[in-house]
Amino acid sequence: MERIEADILIPGRGEPILDGCVVLDGPTIAYAGPTAEAPATPGAGIYRVAAVLPGLWDCHAHFMGVFTPDLAELATNAPALTAMRxxxxxxxxxxxxxxxxREVGGLGVWVGRAVVEGTVKGPNVFGAGAVLSPTGGHADLHMYPVHWVCDLADRIGMLRQCDGVPECLRAVRLQLREGARLIKVCASGGVMSQVDDPIHQQFSHNELRAIVEEAGQAERIVAAHCHGKPGIMAALEAGVRTIEHGTYLDDECAEAMLECDAVLVPTRLIVEEFLAYGAAAGMPDYAQRKLLAVADRHAEAIGIAHEHGVRIAAGTDVGGSGTTTPARWGQNGAELGYLVKHGLSALEAIEAATATAPSTLGPQAPQSGQLQPGYDADVIALSGDPSVDIGILADPTNVTHVWRGGERMKAPGELSPV
Ligand SMILES: [Zn+2]
Incomplete structure (x- = not known):
């Protein structure tokens, strides 16, 4: 048993509690509430911290092992090196x-398995397997001959092209076969791909519907990468659960999202990171041009969605490895600051990264994201109050303690495994 007493307890959803206490009993939370009303916990490990929160979720990230903002790198990295990164x-x-x-394209299904078996110390990972797009779509590497890219799809399993309903069904089934917990599609062009246009729809209505239906039979939801409005509307019509990025979301899209009970995962961090550091880090010219064209509209979309009351979950789109790559792992907590910058309150941003996050997995969601009895004992402690300064979350050194499934993964003075 672990007993965490905090100056402030932020439950994920609902009002924070001053002088709060969380009791972990094995893999679940036994108590969360005022310290004054907490049960006696003889023999428990006792921790005194500034703030206690549910463990954070990143609802859009990639385990890709790249060192540059250039997806052409995926074709040249050795899979063994990628795995170690x-x-x-x-x-x-x-x-x-x-x-x-929630890993929306990359090695997440394998990382998740390595974490479960104890080989790797990491988060709970809910992987999508490969990103699905049509030939020439966002999950294609347009600079290479198409048969190379098809070979790469089989070899690294991070992206896959499929055309027409039968190929789309097979692509979904291939991801399920590897243990995907959701399916990721490109319903519009993207920024990091060479020749497609972020505004154009990708996949036909029939293809999108077939993918959503096939995923649904296995109790998986579909996450749709969309910038342009045609893709957003087509994806919602097909029944996807989440809209990723949502750059050209307008009033009509927001209302449609409310009607479908869909969730927006805006991923502002990658936009800000690549605007600031992309060019210097080797981002291709075509991607720089497309990024400049969408960056301001993307910020606006977050505000529009928030005003309409669309549910927002926090995701970063990080995929970079190493210590200097822009939009790299470890920067994840900065997304909450960006959400606040574009209209959410600090507590709303925290809710987007905790209580709301599991809903992006539909039936695959664990009982997680809140400090409530019976929820998974995924809990973090911070050196300050993030409802006062959301920027605290951007610096991992402010995260003093981490428990995952009731197991302490980080505490002051403990050696880092990395
Ligand atoms: Zn992404």
Whole structure:
């Protein structure tokens, strides 16, 4: 048993409690509430901390092991090297306070398995397997011959092209076969791909519907990468659960999202990081041009969604390994500051990274993201109050303690595994 007494307890959803206490009993939370009303816990480990929160979620990230903002790198990195890089990234994320990651394309299904078996110290990972797009779409590497890219899809399992309903069904089934907990599609063009346009829809209505239906049979939701409005509307019509990025979201899109009970995962961190550091780090010219074209509109979309009351979950789109790559693992907590900058209150941003986050997994969601009895004992402690200064979460050194499934993964003075 572990007993965490805090100056402030932020439950994830609902009002914070001053002088709060969380009691962990094995893998679940036994008590969360005022210290004055907490049960006696003889023999428990006792921790006195400034703030206690549910473990954070990153609802949009990639275990890709790249060192540059250029996806062409995916074709040249050796899979064994990639695997070692992402094992480190998983540990870095955990120490930054992220106890759960919804991994929307990359090696997440394998990282998740390595964490469960105890090989890697990392967050709970809910992986999508490969990102699905049509040929020439966002999950294609347009600078290489198409048969190379098809070969790469089989070899690294991070992206896959599929065209027409039968290929889309097979692509979904291939991801399920590897243990995907959700399916990720590109319903519009993207910024980091060479020749497609972020505003254009990708996949037909029929293809999107077939993917959503096939995923649904296995109780998986579909997450749709969308910038342009046609893709957002088509994806919602097909029944996807989440809109990723949502750059050209307008009033009509927001209302449609409310009607479908869909969740927006805006991923502001990657936009800010690549605007500031992308060019110097080797981001290709085509990606720089596209980023400049969407960056301001993307910020606006967050505000529009928030005003309409669309549910927002926090995601970063980090995928970089190493210590200097822009949009790298470990920076995840900075997303909450960006959400606040674009209209959310600090507590709303925390809710987006905790209580709201599991809803992005539909039926695959664990009982997580809140400090409530019966919830998973994924808990973090901070050196200050993030409802006063959300920036605290951007620096992993402010995350003093991390428990995942009731197991202490980080505490002051303990050696870092990375
Ligand atoms: Zn992404």
């Amino acid at each position: 992402v094992a480190r990234d998983a540990a870095v994320a955990l120490r930054a306070g992220f106890t759960s990651v």
